Amino acid sequence: MKRKDFLYLTGMGFGATMLSRIPVFGSPVQHNGILNGADTTLKKKMADVALNAARSKGATYTDVRIGRYLNQYVITRENKVENLVDTESFGMGIRVIANGCWGFAATDKLDDDSIAKAAAMAVAIAKENSRIQAEPVQLVPQKGYGEVSWKTPIEKNGFEVPMKEKTDLLLSVNDAAMKGGANYVNSIIFLVNEQKYFASTEGSYIDQDIHRIWPTFAITKIDDKTGNFETRQSLSAPRGMGYEYLEPRESDKLHGVTTRYRDRYDMLEDAKAGAPQVAEKIKAKSVEAGKYDLVLDPSHLWLTIHESVGHPSELDRVLGYEANFAGTSFLTLDKWKSGKFNFGSKNVNIVADKTQPGSLGAVGYDDEGVEAKKWDIIKDGILVNYQAIRDQAHIIGLKESQGCCYADSWSDVQFQRMPNVSLQPGKDPLSVDDMIKNVEKGIYIIGDSSFSIDQQRYNFQFSGQLYYEIKNGKIVGMLNDVAYQSNTQEFWNSCAAVCDKRDYRLGGSFFDGKGQPEQVSAVSHGSATSLFKGVNVINTKRKI
Amino acid sequence: MAVLTEEECRTLLKKALSYSKANECEVSISGSDGGNLRYARNTVSTSGSISQTSMVISSAYGKKLGIVTTNEYSDTAIEKAVRQSEELAGFAPENPEFVSFLGPQTYAPPSKAFDQATADITPKFRTDKVSETLQVAKNNKLIAAGYLQNSAGFSAMMNSHGLFAYNTSTDASFSITLRSEDGTGSGYSTKDFNEVSKLDTLAFTKIAAQKATASKGAKAIEPGKYTVILEPAAGIVLLEQLYGGLDARSADEGRSFLSKPGGKTKLGEKLVDERINIYSDPSNPELPTASWTGDGRPQEKTSWIEKGVLKNLQYSRYWAQKQGVKAVPSPDGVIMDGTNATLEELIKGTEKGILVTRLWYIRPVDPQTLLYTGLTRDGTFYIENGQIKFPIKNMRFNESPVIMLNNLDALGKPERAVSGESFSSAMIPPMRIRDFTFTSLSDAV
Incomplete structure (x- = not known):
């Protein structure tokens, strides 16, 4: 499901435009037996049919992904449960190399004959395309793991939690928001389970069971006299966790101007806080455009990291593979080779990590059978590495893939996708309160909202959910109509401080879009609250 | 199968x-x-x-x-x-x-x-x-x-x-x-x-x-308000935010750019320049689409904006029943009227302006005013005295399609265009717009 379709389905987009040709209810699912997954013996047999068929047609490499992708949406507004939706998609994608060229075919008919036909089609496409191939595909060596498995270490499977428990929680959230003065409230719990089986001619047969959860809400308030309206969205994060994420724990709360959450989310408490905040937001002072020091909470900063660090360090963008759609990157190979490219200040240390517990990108193995790993991208402000997969690794002299290959379903071909990319917390003790004390003229931004960046990742603009004005080291009130614009390198070089690990939290997205046909990917970004000096802020208020 | x-x-x-x-x-x-x-x-x-x-x-x-x-x-x-x-x-x-x-x-x-x-x-x-x-x-x-x-x-x-x-x-x-x-x-x-x-x-x-080839060696110009010519592939990504946002329920509920204080909407009011006509027609031979919607409703020719006036809103079947009106489905096969002028003629008639090939990374900033941000990309040129003079560096804009269509200067001949954001198609004319708001420069090529 694409981001815009999700917004449409859930009503979370409000006044925003929702163009969609999808059926509103998606493709719901059969309940019986889906949680058990298909037998690995059966999946291995199906995979071998594909591997053998492709080999017999002339493939020199083949991988097969048999996927059952389950989603559940519990969708409410005010005092109504609007939709309970279960969707399922089951099928097989076969990727081959023949005549040195990639080919791919996908089918949802999984009898031996249909699998063999799809394998033959993938090989035929590869051979046809080899006519226009400049150089043969080079795969960096990868050992086979034999028969292995991996599961997201969840404590409580959200799909198995009784539906009433989920609807009761959301209705109580809505009730709290309405009692707090909201005009409207939408809330949702979104669950994902990817049951993926991977097999390749390298000798791997990998069975994985991956879980994700995203509870979120949006509270809307309208000023009857002026007709002005505002929303305040949830401060939750989508996570690679089970339903335990929704079981509040005091030790995971960070109290302050509003409560923020680490690894457990108190949805009811956040809604109670949100209702008066949205009323305050309507009446808040409209920001005066100019330069401000920005104190950015992790619930906001994750998206700036995603767009301005995660995407430009994707090797496929650097090389030009995304030039026609998502774009290229200003982090060109010469900058990396120099070993001196000053991406940010010395406070900026960015790590890629496919193993981080509770993150959206955590897996045992990627979608081309490479074990998950962790590495530096920006070290003490200097660009030191990218994100690569098997057919790119040789270009930057790597002896092995970094395990960043992913496809959003069995029906789409896997390609390079972003791992979790996170700003490391500061080494010296620093709290948010101490950071704010040293700001003369600034804005403290919590939560994410509007985001946009150019196709080479230089110029960006971001907004948030809550803006607090800082004057002479103190928060003096709420602001509105804030957006900041900057240039990536300039912005990260203005990073004057990063709070310590006590403040480190994950944000993330279910809907990172890239590729043609477009695919989505789920990815987390961690950070601690950080200070950026002298950033350009614009006022977004207009009249129509 | x-x-x-x-x-x-x-x-x-x-x-x-x-x-x-x-x-x-x-x-x-x-x-x-x-x-x-x-x-x-x-x-x-x-x-x-x-x-x-x-x-x-x-x-x-x-x-x-x-x-x-x-x-x-x-x-x-x-x-x-x-x-x-x-x-x-x-x-x-x-x-x-x-x-x-x-x-x-x-x-x-x-x-x-x-x-x-x-x-x-x-x-x-x-x-x-x-x-x-x-x-x-x-x-x-x-x-x-x-x-x-x-x-x-x-x-x-x-x-x-x-x-x-x-x-x-x-x-x-x-x-x-x-x-x-x-x-x-x-x-x-x-x-x-x-x-x-x-x-x-x-x-x-x-x-x-x-x-x-022509965009090599782009010069920087100061961000600000400029006359722009949006080619159809550029214009569609802003226009679809308008004709895709004509939802009656959010307007009635007071949380749309079409809402007015006191639970009223702008239905029947002049919204944009009177030269603007936007309608949907599934039988148009240039843009044929299905004659029925996913819930079985007939998809009929429907006028959305006529001579600048908001003529229709789209309704879910539930909301139409509650409001006692016809359940008009959302537009498919959208056509915006234009003139017979070619893109070249629009350029010729421009004293000073910017030709935009593509707009990119369009995101909502303020739903109250339908304000969107995004950037130009892949071919942006400065026009002077009716001629393309030189390529210019890309810029970020903050603009509302409602404001944009009120600042209409001229329209060209509609052609089938596909959105690089939603991948939906529509018949869109090239548009010349006054006072289009650019807020910063980008180094991206």
Whole structure:
């Protein structure tokens, strides 16, 4: 499901435009037996049919992904449960190399004959395309793991939690928001389970069971006299966790101007806080455009990291593979080779990590059978590495893939996708309160909202959910109509401080879009609250 | 399973309904066969073939609804899926907004959305077309990245109240970005048609090549308010935020750019310049679409903005019932009227302005004013005294399509354009707009 379709389905987009040709209810699912997954013996047999068929047609490499992708949406507004939706998609994608060229075919008919036909089609496409191939595909060596498995270490499977428990929680959230003065409230719990089986001619047969959860809400308030309206969205994060994420724990709360959450989310408490905040937001002072020091909470900063660090360090963008759609990157190979490219200040240390517990990108193995790993991208402000997969690794002299290959379903071909990319917390003790004390003229931004960046990742603009004005080291009130614009390198070089690990939290997205046909990917970004000096802020208020 | 005929669909759907014991049952089936070729760095990158179908079964008891899908079509498998949807309806809570399925409808004759030659495209055809494109790139010392795809699909629905609908369509689309070898110039072109015979990939490649070469050595100009000419591929990404945002419920609820204080809306009021006419027509031969919607409503020719006045809003069936109005579905096959002026004539009539090839990364900033931000990309040029003078660096804008259409200066001849953001198509004229708001410069090429 694409981001815009999700917004449409859930009503979370409000006044925003929702163009969609999808059926509103998606493709719901059969309940019986889906949680058990298909037998690995059966999946291995199906995979071998594909591997053998492709080999017999002339493939020199083949991988097969048999996927059952389950989603559940519990969708409410005010005092109504609007939709309970279960969707399922089951099928097989076969990727081959023949005549040195990639080919791919996908089918949802999984009898031996249909699998063999799809394998033959993938090989035929590869051979046809080899006519226009400049150089043969080079795969960096990868050992086979034999028969292995991996599961997201969840404590409580959200799909198995009784539906009433989920609807009761959301209705109580809505009730709290309405009692707090909201005009409207939408809330949702979104669950994902990817049951993926991977097999390749390298000798791997990998069975994985991956879980994700995203509870979120949006509270809307309208000023009857002026007709002005505002929303305040949830401060939750989508996570690679089970339903335990929704079981509040005091030790995971960070109290302050509003409560923020680490690894457990108190949805009811956040809604109670949100209702008066949205009323305050309507009446808040409209920001005066100019330069401000920005104190950015992790619930906001994750998206700036995603767009301005995660995407430009994707090797496929650097090389030009995304030039026609998502774009290229200003982090060109010469900058990396120099070993001196000053991406940010010395406070900026960015790590890629496919193993981080509770993150959206955590897996045992990627979608081309490479074990998950962790590495530096920006070290003490200097660009030191990218994100690569098997057919790119040789270009930057790597002896092995970094395990960043992913496809959003069995029906789409896997390609390079972003791992979790996170700003490391500061080494010296620093709290948010101490950071704010040293700001003369600034804005403290919590939560994410509007985001946009150019196709080479230089110029960006971001907004948030809550803006607090800082004057002479103190928060003096709420602001509105804030957006900041900057240039990536300039912005990260203005990073004057990063709070310590006590403040480190994950944000993330279910809907990172890239590729043609477009695919989505789920990815987390961690950070601690950080200070950026002298950033350009614009006022977004207009009249129509 | 290839594209099913109307009779094959009718037989399959009848069979599914024959198993139903619910008060109401609705079954739909859809599927597609397609292929694609993606290329970059003047060589093929990924490509593929995808074939898939899905049957959706919705069973309702009163206001309790259960829905399941299956992609197995044996008698046993279909009956099992029907039983499961009935069981699920038993678990579902009452949905006060549930509206009974529609009875038999009268639809306009199917438009010519399906083209056999497009359905018959082979991998060889795609490779041959891309091969021509790569030759243009090499001849012009440019680096090509692009995407060519085709698909043939069908959809059908039937319910226990006697409704039946069937549709087929094909689609062939092409997009290309050509960049200079030194990375200082970039040009873009994209098109999408139901009939592959209209998809002149070579001609579109040459347009992108010309823009790539001409955009080298771009100069920076100060951000601010400028007259712009938005080519259709640029204009559509802002216009679709307007005609895709005509939802009655959010307007009635007070949380739309179409809301007014006191629960009123701007329906019937002048919203934009009086030269603006926007309507949808599924039977337009240049943009044929289905004559029915996913919930079985007829998709009729509908005026949305007429002489600048907001004429219609789109309603869910529930909201229309509650408000006591016709349930007008959301627009499909959107057409914006223009004039007979060519893009070149619009440029000739421009004293000072900016020609925009493409707008990118469009995101909402303020739903109250429909304010959006984004950037120019892949071919931005300064116009002076009716001529393109020099390429300029890309810029970020913050602008509302409502403000933009109030600042209308001139319209050209509409043509079929495809959005690089939503991938939806519409008939859009090139537009000359005064005082378009650019807020910062970008170094991106």
